[in-house]
Amino acid sequence: MGKVEEDVLAGVGSRLHALRRARGTTLADLAAETGLTASTLSRLENGKLRPTLEQLLPLARAHGVPLDDLVAAPPTGDPRIHLRPMRRFGLTIVPLTRRAGGVQAYKVVYPPAGRAATTEMQSHDGYEWFYVLNGHVRFRLGEQEYELGPGEAAEFDTRTPHWIGSADAQPAELLTLFGVQGERAHLSALAP
Structure with a gap:
């Protein structure tokens, strides 16, 4: 060797x-x-x-x-990013970050309404922020229900029972930031 x-x-x-x-x-x-x-x-x-x-x-x-x-394989010189989508719980999930710990970023595609693997609310440790890229989502958080469309965002403590799914016959695409340790996404406006 x-x-x-x-x-x-x-x-x-x-x-x-x-x-x-x-x-x-x-x-x-x-x-x-x-x-x-x-x-x-x-x-x-x-x-x-x-x-x-x-x-x-x-x-x-x-x-x-x-x-x-x-x-720590040496780089091959290929600048392309090779994202590897996963299928979990009926969703297509594309990890956008490649490190352990901290806030993780994902693109998540929810199947059309009625095709979701479950509509059961869930809760777990962490904090989530999502932004709707395409389609419309139905978002249940505790006793409340919301419908969000392209350009809208939500953030919540994932210990609160919640469910997210497409609101209609079209898939919904979201950009999601999730912190398992409860880290929040901090958004700030940049001065010109």
């Missing part, structure tokens, strides 16, 4: 440790999520164990980062 490969692998442990800490996850939680033992995870983070592809793949998936981020 050459010097470049050694340098790349030497930094994996500290990146794994930083990602886990930024998510506020324990070794035991991460072990349950990845199928790796807490001991193996600790040795990987401390640099006492050289990572294998079989170990890095579930870790990248658990931390929500591309494998390239774990190994």
Whole structure:
């Protein structure tokens, strides 16, 4: 193995440790999520164990980062951003940020009304801000219900029961900022 490969692998442990800490996850939680033992995870983070592809793949998936981020792969010279949409709960979700912790940005496409996987309200830790790019959304927050169209935004504490979905027969596209630790998006006007 050459010097470049050694340098790349030497930094994996500290990146794994930083990602886990930024998510506020324990070794035991991460072990349950990845199928790796807490001991193996600790040795990987401390640099006492050289990572294998079989170990890095579930870790990248658990931390929500591309494998390239774990190994700090050198750039290829291609300036294009390759977004990878995911399908979850009937939604199409495109992560726009590539780091663990802090406020995360997503483009979310809600299916047309009547095609949602659920209309059940949910609540969880965090704080969310969304901006309607296209379509119209029905937004239920606690006992209140709102309809928002293109150019409108909302923000709320996600511990309050809520539900978001398309308000009509068209899909709705939203730009969403979410902070799992309850971080709020701070908007400010810039002086000309």
